[in-house]
Amino acid sequence: MIETIxxxxxxxxxxxxxAVNFNLQLKPYKKLTLKNGVDVYTIDxxxxxxxxxxxxxxxxxxxEDQNLVAATTNFLLKxxxxxxxxxxVNEHFEYYGSYLNRxxxxxxxxxxxxxxxxxxGELLPxxxxxxxxxxxxxxxxAIYQQxxxxxxxxxxxxxxFVAGRLIDVYLYGEQHPYGRYTKEEDFEHLxxxxxxxxxxxxxxxxxxxxFVAGRLxxxLEQLLNDNFGDLGNDPILGKKISTQPSSERKFRVINNxxxxxxxxxxxxxxxxxxxxxxxxxxxxxxxxxxxxxxxxMSNIREDKGYTxxxxxxxxxxxxxxxxxxxxxxxxxxxEATISEVYKEMxxxxxxxxxxxxxLLVRNYMMGSILGDxxxxxxxxxxxxxxxxxxxxxxxxxxxxxxxxxxxxGELQELAQKYLRPEEFYELVVV
Amino acid sequence: MIQFEKFTLANGxxxxxxxxxxxxxxxxxxMYDVGARDENPERTGFAHLFEHLMFGGSVNIPNYDEPLxxxxxxxxxxxxxxxxNYYIQLPAENLExxxxxxxxxxxxxxxxxxxxxxxxxxxxxEFKEHYIAKPYxxxxxxxxxxxxxxxxxxxxxxxxxxxHVENAKLEDVKEFFFKYYRPVNxxxxxxxxxxxxxxxxxxxxxxxDIPAGEKYKRNLPQEPEQREERQLEIKANVxxxxxxxxxxxxxxxxxxxxxxxxxxxxxxxxGSSRLYQSLVKEKQLFSNIECYHYGSTDAGLLCIEGKLVxxxxxxxxxxxxxxxxxxxxxxxxxxxxxxxxxxxxxxxMAFEDMSVMNRANSLAYYELLGDASWMNFELEKYxxxxxxxxxxESRNIFRKENSNTLYYYSGN
Numbered sequence: 001m002i003e004t005i006x007x008x009x010x011x012x013x014x015x016x017x018x019a020v021n022f023n024l025q026l027k028p029y030k031k032l033t034l035k036n037g038v039d040v041y042t043i044d045x046x047x048x049x050x051x052x053x054x055x056x057x058x059x060x061x062x063x064e065d066q067n068l069v070a071a072t073t074n075f076l077l078k079x080x081x082x083x084x085x086x087x088x089v090n091e092h093f094e095y096y097g098s099y100l101n102r103x104x105x106x107x108x109x110x111x112x113x114x115x116x117x118x119x120x121g122e123l124l125p126x127x128x129x130x131x132x133x134x135x136x137x138x139x140x141x142a143i144y145q146q147x148x149x150x151x152x153x154x155x156x157x158x159x160x161f162v163a164g165r166l167i168d169v170y171l172y173g174e175q176h177p178y179g180r181y182t183k184e185e186d187f188e189h190l191x192x193x194x195x196x197x198x199x200x201x202x203x204x205x206x207x208x209x210x211f212v213a214g215r216l217x218x219x220l221e222q223l224l225n226d227n228f229g230d231l232g233n234d235p236i237l238g239k240k241i242s243t244q245p246s247s248e249r250k251f252r253v254i255n256n257x258x259x260x261x262x263x264x265x266x267x268x269x270x271x272x273x274x275x276x277x278x279x280x281x282x283x284x285x286x287x288x289x290x291x292x293x294x295x296x297m298s299n300i301r302e303d304k305g306y307t308x309x310x311x312x313x314x315x316x317x318x319x320x321x322x323x324x325x326x327x328x329x330x331x332x333x334x335e336a337t338i339s340e341v342y343k344e345m346x347x348x349x350x351x352x353x354x355x356x357x358x359l360l361v362r363n364y365m366m367g368s369i370l371g372d373x374x375x376x377x378x379x380x381x382x383x384x385x386x387x388x389x390x391x392x393x394x395x396x397x398x399x400x401x402x403x404x405x406x407x408x409g410e411l412q413e414l415a416q417k418y419l420r421p422e423e424f425y426e427l428v429v430v
Numbered sequence: 431m432i433q434f435e436k437f438t439l440a441n442g443x444x445x446x447x448x449x450x451x452x453x454x455x456x457x458x459x460x461m462y463d464v465g466a467r468d469e470n471p472e473r474t475g476f477a478h479l480f481e482h483l484m485f486g487g488s489v490n491i492p493n494y495d496e497p498l499x500x501x502x503x504x505x506x507x508x509x510x511x512x513x514x515n516y517y518i519q520l521p522a523e524n525l526e527x528x529x530x531x532x533x534x535x536x537x538x539x540x541x542x543x544x545x546x547x548x549x550x551x552x553x554x555x556e557f558k559e560h561y562i563a564k565p566y567x568x569x570x571x572x573x574x575x576x577x578x579x580x581x582x583x584x585x586x587x588x589x590x591x592x593x594h595v596e597n598a599k600l601e602d603v604k605e606f607f608f609k610y611y612r613p614v615n616x617x618x619x620x621x622x623x624x625x626x627x628x629x630x631x632x633x634x635x636x637x638x639d640i641p642a643g644e645k646y647k648r649n650l651p652q653e654p655e656q657r658e659e660r661q662l663e664i665k666a667n668v669x670x671x672x673x674x675x676x677x678x679x680x681x682x683x684x685x686x687x688x689x690x691x692x693x694x695x696x697x698x699x700x701g702s703s704r705l706y707q708s709l710v711k712e713k714q715l716f717s718n719i720e721c722y723h724y725g726s727t728d729a730g731l732l733c734i735e736g737k738l739v740x741x742x743x744x745x746x747x748x749x750x751x752x753x754x755x756x757x758x759x760x761x762x763x764x765x766x767x768x769x770x771x772x773x774x775x776x777x778x779m780a781f782e783d784m785s786v787m788n789r790a791n792s793l794a795y796y797e798l799l800g801d802a803s804w805m806n807f808e809l810e811k812y813x814x815x816x817x818x819x820x821x822x823e824s825r826n827i828f829r830k831e832n833s834n835t836l837y838y839y840s841g842n
Binding site: 008010011013014015016017018019022046047048049050078086087089090091094095096097098099114115116143146147150151153154156157158159256258259260261291292293301302303304305306307308328329330359360363364366367368370371374375377 | 450453454455489491496499500502503504519520521523524526527530533534547548549550551553554555558559562563564565566639667668669700701702703707710714737739740766769770773774777778780781784786
């Protein structure tokens with residue numbers, strides 16, 4: 001044995017550098033503007049010869065006049081063009097080992113490509129074809145309707161799925177894009193013409209932004225201009241849609257009488273990222289239920305064993321948000337779980353957090369951001385969030401500064417302001 | 431090419447260092463050579479329950495998570511049928527915290543009653559959340575029992591039944607720990623912004639004096655070759671009929687593993703794959719269909735599963751799968767089709783290797799299989815697969831007497 005082992009005191013932790021002292025930097029993007037005025041944000045970095053490109057359209061369900069039109073249009077984008085069948089489209093992207101995905105959110109809808117950098121030149125014309133010449137074929141729509149109805153049936157058997165829909169209805173109202181949910185008959189009301197009109201207005205002609213990251217080819221700007229520099233980029237006007245929150249606050253729903261667990265959701269409305277409390281509440285949220293060492297997890301999982309996991313978070317919406325607590329708990333301990341959640345709120349309102357615990361939360365959050373800034377895809381994801389929310393790099397640095405400097409007193413004030421049980425919706429679905 | 435250095439401590443702990451100075455972070459990955467397959471058939475779910483207990487405090491450190499979070503670190507762990515893996519990511523400056531925490535829990539756990547009591551409940555909730563509360567959640571319990579008659583792959587990592595976890599005793603926990611969680615049965619990978627020199631010093635300092643333990647010699651009952659097709663029918667409160675078919679395949683180190691892996695990609699895994707195109711798009715018999723394999727160390731299973739379109743008869747759906755498999759058994763796949771799945775594999779590996787954590791995890795796994803450097807030859811092995819290989823293996827695998835079929839009927 002070597003000398004150092006003698007006298008090794010395992011009870012004493014090695015010295016650490018507090019993560020709170022780190023000087024975190026968000027690598028700046030390089031911005032290109034295509035001939036048609038489309039903004040392209042790029043991060044050129046990474047160890048592997050891979051890259052990602054994302055096209056973000058203002059084509060989320062915020063802009064639809066009928067349920068599912070935005071999501072279905074987005075889904076069918078790659079299911080056939082005027083010149084290629086859905087199979088041929090897929091075969092082309094898959095032959096080059098690339099992944100072409102699409103996703104529809106509330107405000108935005110995206111198309112994303114992940115590929116080896118060496119293949120990007122073969123792939124961009126195929127993406128262009130989807131954005132200019134997608135055909136939305138009738139038979140593809142019919143298959144989609146049939147299979148999505150089946151999927152919905154399976155999902156409706158899951159209490160967590162049902163709970164996720166209902167809590168959003170209480171928070172925002174069923175008519176609001178954040179609260180609207182899918183019923184089986186909504187699929188039947190879709191028709192090709194609606195989808196095509198939506199496609200034409202919001203994809204072919206509508207404004208879009210691009211995010212590109214990874215090991216980028218030297219001729220990137222040229223490639224993007226050749227393929228996307230002549231597409232429409234007309235401004236899209238967002239409608240103002242107000243929320244209609246429920247006046248009732250407590251709900252108990254039975255979805256499956258034989259269920260062994262209940263899906264518990266407790267949530268309150270919360271302003272968006274532009275509100276001065278948003279970043280501070282992120283810290284309070286971490287302390288409350290935002291990570292493994294949080295109050296909720298320590299009490300309800302690690303002390304009581306009521307659940308495999310309990311989390312709290314601020315919903316990722318652009319217009320307005322909600323503060324949500326979510327867990328799947330044993331059926332007979334759901335009510336006890338809810339009482340404990342309120343007890344933890346009370347503790348945060350009544351008692352200022354101790355220095356040691358606050359330092360731990362700060363260090364955890366800083367370490368987590370440091371780890372999360374690792375790699376080009378993670379960096380561009382942060383920028384995307386900042387840009388799409390109409391913020392700038394100050395948001396990132398303010399966030400770091402808030403983590404470093406927020407005081408126990410401020411956290412307690414925020415708890416008193418927001419963690420008031422009477423302002424939360426409360427739901428259990430068994 | 432993933433570069434690394436390797437050394438072994440006197441107590442048998444294997445240490446691999448993979449340096450990447452482009453990140454401010456360090457990763458520590460410790461893989462123990464024990465999984466659900468090593469469990470007593472009467473006490474299944476134990477390896478996984480044990481993984482939870484590893485976070486319940488060790489002999490000198492009452493709380494594992496707090497000091498790590500204080501050092502800006504995050505951690506997690508997972509258990510499979512083959513192995514148990516623990517990983518930490520933290521700022522490289524604080525690397526020693528990881529050594530301190532991991533070495534103490536390798537030295538000995540605290541073995542508290544309270545921790546066992548709580549984690550039994552937590553794992554039971556995990557069991558319920560994933561396998562009881564979900565529609566079709568019991569499928570793999572049933573399928574494993576159908577397909578395996580002797581090999582311990584016949585139960586899932588979470589355990590055969592809730593009672594096995596509920597009845598776990600503290601003395602079982604201790605015995606399990608001192609049998610498997612010894613330096614001689616572990617592999618440690620330290621990766622990221624670290625140097626071999628520093629890792630050597632820290633490894634000696636913190637792990638050097640842990641007793642080696644006895645090398646665990648695995649001697650599992652082998653699965654006899656299946657000679658007759660097996661079928662099982664289930665009726666449950668689910669909205670749709672579903673069909674599950676499994677065939678026995680090859681161990682991880684068999685060359686045919688790579689052939690099988692590509693074969694599953696040809697059948698499923700993309701919008702241009704065979705089963706999806708034929709059965710979901712053209713014939714519209716299934717609303718979704720997937721083909722994949724377990725990726726297990728001992729001989730695993732290749733599976734095809736799908737949910738039937740309402741109104742489609744089970745026999746018709748099964749017949750349609752057989753027609754596709756017959757094509758695989760009678761005609762060579764096109765060279766371009768094979769090239770497509772090879773390209774997909776190449777790009778998947780490149781994406782996986784972007785993360786230091788994944789690289790550390792892979793190095794540990796290949797070292798557990800036999801040699802960490804094998805990680806760098808994977809692509810070559812896939813590259814050498816021919817269309818003849820695919821044809822041959824389709825014939826070998828998709829035999830009736832090698833098949834297990836589970837008909838899952840909607841009871842509504």
